[in-house]
Amino acid sequence: MKExxxxxxxxxxxxxxxxxxxxxxxxxxDVADISAGRVRLRAGTLYAALDxxxxxxxxxxxxxxxxxxxxxxxxxxxxxxxxxxxxxxxxVQANAAIAARRLSLRPGAIGGLA
Amino acid sequence: MSGGExxxxxxxxxxxxxxRLLRWYPAGHQARHxxxxxxxxxxxxxxxxRRPGLADSANLIGGALRIRIRAATTGSAGLWxxxxxxxxIVLPLAWVLLTLTLVVPGIALNMSQAGVQGILSPSVxxxxxQEYLPPLVVLIAVLLGWRRVALAAIAATVILDTxxxxxxxxxAFQPYDAAYLAVLSIAALALVAxxxxxxxxxxxxxxxxxxxxxxxxxxxxxxLQFLLTSPPxxxxxxxxxxxxxxxxxxxxxxxxxxxxLLVRSAASRRLLIxxxxxxxxxxxxxxTPVHRLPNPLIYLxxxxxAGAAVLLAVRWVRTHRRRPAAGGNA
Numbered sequence: 001m002k003e004x005x006x007x008x009x010x011x012x013x014x015x016x017x018x019x020x021x022x023x024x025x026x027x028x029x030d031v032a033d034i035s036a037g038r039v040r041l042r043a044g045t046l047y048a049a050l051d052x053x054x055x056x057x058x059x060x061x062x063x064x065x066x067x068x069x070x071x072x073x074x075x076x077x078x079x080x081x082x083x084x085x086x087x088x089x090x091x092v093q094a095n096a097a098i099a100a101r102r103l104s105l106r107p108g109a110i111g112g113l114a
Numbered sequence: 115m116s117g118g119e120x121x122x123x124x125x126x127x128x129x130x131x132x133x134r135l136l137r138w139y140p141a142g143h144q145a146r147h148x149x150x151x152x153x154x155x156x157x158x159x160x161x162x163x164r165r166p167g168l169a170d171s172a173n174l175i176g177g178a179l180r181i182r183i184r185a186a187t188t189g190s191a192g193l194w195x196x197x198x199x200x201x202x203i204v205l206p207l208a209w210v211l212l213t214l215t216l217v218v219p220g221i222a223l224n225m226s227q228a229g230v231q232g233i234l235s236p237s238v239x240x241x242x243x244q245e246y247l248p249p250l251v252v253l254i255a256v257l258l259g260w261r262r263v264a265l266a267a268i269a270a271t272v273i274l275d276t277x278x279x280x281x282x283x284x285x286a287f288q289p290y291d292a293a294y295l296a297v298l299s300i301a302a303l304a305l306v307a308x309x310x311x312x313x314x315x316x317x318x319x320x321x322x323x324x325x326x327x328x329x330x331x332x333x334x335x336x337x338l339q340f341l342l343t344s345p346p347x348x349x350x351x352x353x354x355x356x357x358x359x360x361x362x363x364x365x366x367x368x369x370x371x372x373x374x375l376l377v378r379s380a381a382s383r384r385l386l387i388x389x390x391x392x393x394x395x396x397x398x399x400x401x402t403p404v405h406r407l408p409n410p411l412i413y414l415x416x417x418x419x420a421g422a423a424v425l426l427a428v429r430w431v432r433t434h435r436r437r438p439a440a441g442g443n444a
Contacts, residue, residue, distance in 0.1 A: 044177025
């Protein structure tokens with residue numbers, strides 16, 4: 001069965017974890033960086049997404065550490081999560097390529113036929 | 115601004131406030147993530163922040179609700195489907211038995227007063243036929259697995275009954291009618307969404323329990339109606355018949371066994387939730403001797419049932435559009 005497109009926050013969380021494990025606050029700041037400040041995850045959204053992604057076996061806990069007396073848990077992509085992100089990247093790239101090609105064919109487009 | 119001590123106090127107050135918001139989360143999630151989430155929330159808080167912002171609070175509560183809803187629904191679709199399938203047989207069966215239990219004393223009285231002719235007169239037969247034949251047809255069709263016959267019988271009954279009530283007796287649309295409508299609606303939903311599933315799920319124990327519970331409910335309703343509608347006691351009158359202790363004990367045993375079996379497993383608890391709307395109206399039938407409820411108490415539960423039916427129908431249509439070959443037609 002075909003998979004649905006990922007929601008943007010989910011896509012950005014998986015992207016934040018693509019290079020290695022991160023803790024919750026690290027994911028939040030990384031998502032803000034990746035999206036150039038456009039998407040700012042709040043804790044409720046992040047942990048609801050992590051709960052779902054963990055349930056779907058796309059993300060898993062990596063390790064825990066205690067910092068300033070408080071638990072810090074790191075999350076990482078599972079192999080299935082990596083595949084899901086790669087598939088989404090392919091899908092977005094294919095759509096973007098078609099959109100770019102069609103735009104370039106528009107009359108008056110810069111670099112187009114007209 | 116005061117000194118560092120009040121800032122620390124403010125931080126502790128903020129942490130306590132965040133802690134209170136985290137109580138919205140399921141216990142398991144709290145145990146695993148509360149400390150970690152507090153760390154994230156405190157790291158993201160402003161240095162002078164003393165209480166959670168409105169957006170943060172709403173976001174935390176929304177996240178908690180999403181997790182709770184997911185926990186309640188994910189992985190349990192099969193249990194809900196089984197519960198609905200069981201209700202599709204249990205409810206019509208209980209309804210017919212319940213009405214039979216209630217009508218038998220009346221038939222016996224008619225026979226004792228007017229003989230067999232008393233119950234075979236066209237007018238009496240017409241009343242009984244109109245009231246008791248449709249659910250009996252539905253029940254037989256459901257038990258035999260005649261899905262289309264059952265659906266047609268339900269549709270005809272609902273259209274005739276609600277049309278009749280809607281056109282002529284709208285103010286009289288009361289718990290009894292609502293309970294009947296709810297029973298038929300759930301049976302129809304089960305026939306559409308879980309074709310052929312119920313008969314495989316129900317064992318003789320389920321049928322036995324349904325029979326016992328329905329007959330017990332009928333006896334209890336009969337007794338309660340009598341007690342609730344009896345004239346007030348007066349010192350000179352002998353007390354009207356009370357509730358015989360043997361009967362009360364028997365009903366208590368049946369009720370206790372039914373409740374224990376219904377809350378014992380996750381599937382049965384879901385069955386109890388599916389039965390909630392008709393049970394609500396049935397309790398209203400018993401407890402309101404003149405069968406009167408304010409309209410919202412009638413229509414809101416029915417609207418909830420209708421909403422669930424629409425959601426289920428949409429989901430069923432979407433599933434079958436995606437996989438047209440998967441549809442059953444028992």
